[in-house]
Amino acid sequence: MSIPTQKVPAFGLGTFRLKGQVVIDSVSTALELGYRVIDTAQIYENEAEVGQAIADSGIARAELFITSKIWIDNFAEGRLIPSLEESLRKLKTDYLDLTLIHWPSPEGQVPVAEFMGQLLQAKRLGLTRQIGISNFTVDLMKQAIAAVGVEHIATNQIELHPYLQNRKVVDFATAHGIQITSYMTLAYGEVLKDPVIQQIAQRHQATSAQVALAWAMQLGYAVIPSSTKRSNLESNLKALHLALSADDMARIASLERGQRLTSPKGIAPKWD
Template structure:
């Protein structure tokens, strides 16, 4: 359903991003991840429009100041217009509503309606804890939650949540897979990379995909864009997977003041 490898666009904007999107589509990327809060949907849309991108899966995320029922529908229509898409492939609740200001159930109902109206094809959540996922499942059923997008990289493996997702049949989308470039400097990843004639970044991405996660690395560099894409061909050994598992330090990078109480 969701292509397991894509391009993230966090902190990217303007003509540079538009060119990167075009390059990504030409390279073979089948999944582009954006969000209303990134303020770059129009730049993504331009890049998609000037590419042969009909089969590219596009994900966006609804920001928490638009969680009321009609706000969700209106904002997704605006997102679709900016992305130059008649129908958005997937929309996520970007963060849980701070202090439960807007009940999750209202936002989920709006996403269900957006799907019924053909505005989106799938919906899911992002940055949800196990308790929040269970609450969402009680309201709409696990079969309707396409993914939980959470921070996962070798130094923050988020095992409780990823295992809960697996138990509930919800796909994990791993953001910040390269830990803001930190993977490049790690001696374990560098050693495994040498054995596979690969880069440490490719090893980190291959690890996520072998775990069954959807991974969405972002970069401003076209060479890295192409290099990341080749991670799909890297096959890690069982020992490699164990060595990377040992790197977990629960080292969370994204932790804003409105974040939920993490598992």
């Protein structure tokens, strides 16, 4: 069986919760260390700072993969594309490599077909190379596929870590050729304290973070860990070269406990 080409690079930098000079420093350091994939979002209120760090790095745009996400306030007809153009201005770029719908519309206020149709139009206009979704359940993925065709959905970015392996969503996405991007792969640092992860890390002379990230990438998921510390940014990169055994993978698989950490009230869908 041939391995499908990944639509989203396996490893990147997340910028959630990072603002002002903190995000500028994080992105600048990451780019200096060799990161080339940066993930941001309209609601993070840091696109301008991310754009500044990228511009100041002097790295050619063609070498970078930049993702942003459309916020729920911008789903209504006629609002999505102008909001994306504003993101592009802030990020100082003519196009995004990937644009995601950040969360489904609360209680279906804006139909999936309406915002996905506008997102596909943005792709056709050249504002974004690829489009995708985030925090979508199986039912919502079905609606997105019906709206624009599965070939246009590059990824579903979801909370996914050893304690929440989201298998129902993963199985559906994988069966339809939609790549999974794992956010919060380290579960806000919770998994770093896990004895099983620590034992595996010790055996590989690796860090617990490297093990969790390597586990996700070995399953075919893209990961976007964030950090403000140079040492962690540098260390996380080494996960790309860590190969876990089948036994390691099975032991981490057994850590599933349905522990969801992100479910904003009034926004989160009814989870699978």
